[in-house]
Amino acid sequence: MSQITLVLPFALPFPEFAPDLVRALEAPALAALLTRTSSHARVPADDAVRALPHEQWLARALGLQQAGRPAFAAAAMRARGMQQEAGTWFIVNPVHIEIARTHLMMGDPARVRLDERESRALFDTALPFFEEAGHALRYGDAATWFMRADDWAELDTATPDAALGMDLTDWMPLGAAAAAFRRLQNEVQIVWHAHPVNAAREERRLPPVNAFWAWGAADAQRQGAAGAPALVALEAGSTVGALAGSHAAVLPDFGAPFDADAIVYCGGPAPHAVGADWGGWIGQLQQLEAGLFAPILAALMKGRVRKVSLVLSHRDAHAEFTTTALAQRSFWRRPTLDRLL
Known part of the structure; x- marks a missing residue:
């Protein structure tokens, strides 16, 4: 079994809009992934680095x-x-x-x-x-x-x-x-x-x-970190589209076990957030709920994936959430999207 890390730039709503957006969003699988965790943290961007928080995270993760x-x-x-x-x-x-x-x-x-x-x-x-x-x-x-x-x-x-x-x-x-x-x-x-x-x-x-x-x-001789996970971009983008070794036209199939650790980059929410199209942002996350969050939660519970991490960001910070099948059995933790706030 492997570890899957989902990187979703601008899936963390801007603080001034977050309460209204969270109330409007219906995403029970995402709520479970964010709430029933083995660890979570919110990390402010390093202002000395002229890159977005998720780009800073990718640079560190890939060495x-x-x-x-x-x-x-x-x-x-x-x-x-x-x-x-x-x-x-x-x-x-x-x-x-x-x-x-x-x-x-x-x-x-x-x-x-x-x-x-x-x-x-x-x-x-x-x-x-x-x-x-x-x-x-x-x-x-x-x-x-x-x-x-x-x-x-x-x-x-x-x-x-x-x-x-x-x-x-x-x-x-x-x-x-x-x-x-x-x-x-x-x-x-x-x-x-x-x-x-x-x-x-x-x-x-x-x-x-x-x-x-x-x-x-x-x-030219710079190599990534030894054993760094493979990077798959679900769509091309000015940063990750240039970097990813492979692109997927459709969401990954989580019905079969993953053989190796992977970072799956999905930039769908980003243009909506940057353009302040919050209706489009909600619609994009609802699509990801059905096509990505729910299938990966099911794969985790069925043992096809060992661990799932989510990296969500906006311009000023990123948040990391890690969960396992054991953490998902914490039934006393009511799934909520409040950790997006």
Whole structure:
């Protein structure tokens, strides 16, 4: 038997909305998983790390940290079967930056929806500028490229999900190499501004790709922690979609025993919470109640899974809950969702 850890970013409701949301949510299996536990804890985010709480948790769980920050680039390249030269590599996401009246704000990278042809064309246009700056650039997929920048190893970057919807003044790269990064960014922005790809996208009312976001710096030789569980993403996302070795189009089948420990990442609630769509957030959790929480609770009680952990988060903290079949027999603990408060 194995241990399954469910990671659900933004499934922990924001404190100001939590009482009303918890009253509206009907999820008895989730309530049992949260209430009848062998351990639980709530952990505030480390403000010195420019990443969301669940990203910080994943970096620790997988052993992918560098200078205390998530170091995902090398693992993301290996997940794609890419060869990497020795040195420091960054994940690079082509993004759309919105110019508001008083500040800059990054649009959701998942909504850029670049196809392979568009991404290749923008990549080819940007490549000479990266090479002139002394940085190799490698194509991973339409949403994910990789840059080698050994002299930028100390650059303090933020994950794109952490910067999403925020004033970018507070989230741009920091450190001695920040000025060099801005110069490269400006050069690429100029050539992309009038690029035929962006002209065609604007005709289709799609956001133009007018910047790139670099993050997740890691030494090419960085391996994850020995014996770290496999990571499965139920959908692609700007962080875990780049990192996961496998993706599942449907929820896992908990009807058969799991052979090895696994971290199952489900980002479904996140866009609803970030967009303050609380009706959609409740609907998403109700779907997960039927498709994920109830089946995994049944698998636990039937001995197909040895232990279940849940990692739920919002922007400021994450909560961890661990349960076993023995803990679920604590009948005197009435299942409740109050631990979401």
